[in-house]
Each structure stands twice: as structure tokens, then as C-alpha cells.
Amino acid sequence: MKNIQRIIFGDPEEIVEMLGANSEDYIGTSYVERINLTIRTSLVRFVRRTMNFSKIMKMxxxxxxLFQAWYNFIKPHDSLKLRINSKNRKWLQRTPPMAEGITYHIWNLKELLTFRVPVQ
Incomplete structure (x- = not known):
């Protein structure tokens, strides 16, 4: 029996382009499954059948x-590190906003929690 995969959410052309495949090729789900695993291992609320599940959708x-902010601004990603020629360090650790030029340093938790978002 052949496993049928199809895009059910989002613009199919945009999704196929993001995945680097054409419409007839295999659509891999490894990136989605990797982030799902990261979320489940980082947030106990996402683990099945635990005492810590969210009882209220707002919470x-x-x-x-908060997890997304921590994951993007505080947690350095190995795939984004840069090799540097320094006496005591080989690598410059970076976060996604650093790689995009949004910020120049890895944030700490106090910085994240006290940041005031500009009102537009």
C-alpha cells in the first residue's frame, strides 16, 4: 500500500518551495517532527498524559x-555558530535573531522578560 502525502494547511506552492521539492516529489516531514520533539522535550505541558497539561488554553x-521567545533569543543554535580566530575560543555562538541581524548578542532571561515591545 502506497503512503499518500499531501499538503493540507498553507499555500502548496510556498510549502513545496520551502521544503525544496517539486509537487511530484516526496514531501519530508523531518523538520516538523524535529521541532515537535524539541517542544515536547522542553515543555512538559506538551507531553501526553501528564499532571502538567494545560487546563486553560490561555495558559x-x-x-x-514564552518557549518561542526563549528558543529564539536565549538558546544558541549549533547550526548557526560561526568559526572565529580567537585565542581562547573557536566558535561564536548565535541565536536566530543574531543570524538575521536583529540583535547582536545572546539575551539572558532578565532581558527577555523586561523587554518592552514597541506599540504600533
Whole structure:
């Protein structure tokens, strides 16, 4: 029996381009499964059948928002590190916003929690 895969959410052309495949090729789910595993191992609320599951959707959403901010601004990603020629260090650790030029340093938790988002 052949496994049928199809895009059910989002613009199919955009998704196929992001995955680097054409419409007839295999659509890999490894990137999605990798982030799902990271979320489940980092947030106990996402583990199945635990005492810590979210009872209120508002708290569930706020917890996930905090996780996203931590994952992007505080946690350095190995795939983004740069080799540097320094006496005592070989690598410059970076976060996604550093790689995009949004910030110049790895944030700490106090910085993240006290950052005031500009009102537009």
C-alpha cells in the first residue's frame, strides 16, 4: 500500500518551495517532527498524559509564547555558530535573531522578560 502525502494547511506552492521539492516529489516531514520533539522535550505541558497539561488554553498559549521567545533569543543554535580566530575560543555562538541581524548578542532571561515591545 502506497503512503499518500499531501499538503493540507498553507499555500502548496510556498510549502513545496520551502521544503525544496517539486509537487511530484516526496514531501519530508523531518523538520516538523524535529521541532515537535524539541517542544515536547522542553515543555512538559506538551507531553501526553501528564499532571502538567494545560487546563486553560490561555495558559497553554502563554507558555508556548514564552518557549518561542526563549528558543529564539536565549538558546544558541549549533547550526548557526560561526568559526572565529580567537585565542581562547573557536566558535561564536548565535541565536536566530543574531543570524538575521536583529540583535547582536545572546539575551539572558532578565532581558527577555523586561523587554518592552514597541506599540504600533
Amino acid at each position: 497553554h498559549t502563554k507558555t508556548f509564547d
